[in-house]
Amino acid sequence: MKFIVSSSALLKQLQSINGVVTNNPVVPILENFLFEIEDGKLTITASDLETSMMTELPVEARESGRIAAPARILLDTLKNLPDQPVTFTLDEETYTIEIASSNGRYKLAGENATDFPRVPVVKGTAPVEMPSSSLSRAINKTIFAVSTDELRPAMTGILVQLADNQVTFVATDGHRLLRYRRSDVGAGQTSNIIIPRKAFNLLKGALPSEATPVRMEFNASNAYFSFNQMRLVCRLIDERYPDYENVIPVSNPNKLIISRQELLNSVKRISIYSNKTTHQVRLRLAGSELTVSAEDLDFSNEANEKLACQYDGEDMEIGFNAKFLQEMLSNIDSEEITLELSTPNRAGLLMPTTPDDHESILMLVMPVMLNNYV
16 A cells, blocks of 8 residues: 655654654554555544544545554654655555655554554534634643642643633642633533643644634543644543632732732842742732842842832731742733732732733732741
């Protein structure tokens, strides 16, 4: 069986799904791409049992067939070929693959396609459509706060809450919590699902920059995303997500409004002088002035800066992890941010002062207990 395809077009499609392929997988066949040809169309699948990605492209082919092709050697070969038509000859008896280009011929050993795991089919739910730009933004605004603690599997994914007139994405690692909500996407149904971090990372990398509708479908065990010629199927995390709404403090009488960039730059500079274990920075609020300070007593390092701000509330001092503050401030787009506080031992709420239409971002960060040295 033969097919002819552009080397650069094939390479682009392989690279878009290559993130699924893991080194030393549990099942050796998963080191391969599954090639399936039917009606002049090549469908390529990569899988790690939990997540599968499929893409397709037109090829010149007269016959149909299937074979598993080794991912790494195939990618390395195509990366080093100039853009040109290449001819693949597949032997389904011996599972050998021969690539012919204008430069030469390359022969590699494939595997039996029937050993490749079947991709689950998601049916029975009403599909939800979301613009690729909105989905990409939702992933970017939450994924950095996903937990890596395998002992709490629910928190190693992003909670997606579907409602009639909105979609909410939630991520937390126990120290901070991100809630991103869109009111311009209605699901027409109510359900809560947890998508693994890897699946959303792969999706983020594959989503096109131009506006494209993304179709999402879910059942009890899998989620299915499709756009253009790309499809992704992932197994859901079958756990109960923490009741995050109870963690968000309701009464926050102390409100700080400040330039996002000024605070971010200050925290970056001051954190250089913080303790390398706790990364603790102090925020001292008094009148219309914010003092950002840090100290590392082991090395006698300390620094402080004063910033102008709008503050409405009692004078107070609170400590935060500088790394968490930096990440959160970097993921807000507005020029000014609002920090709502109640007491030094309660979580602070960070949000854009002027939110975008149809979008709500709330970031919660737990404080670090201060050691007040005399």
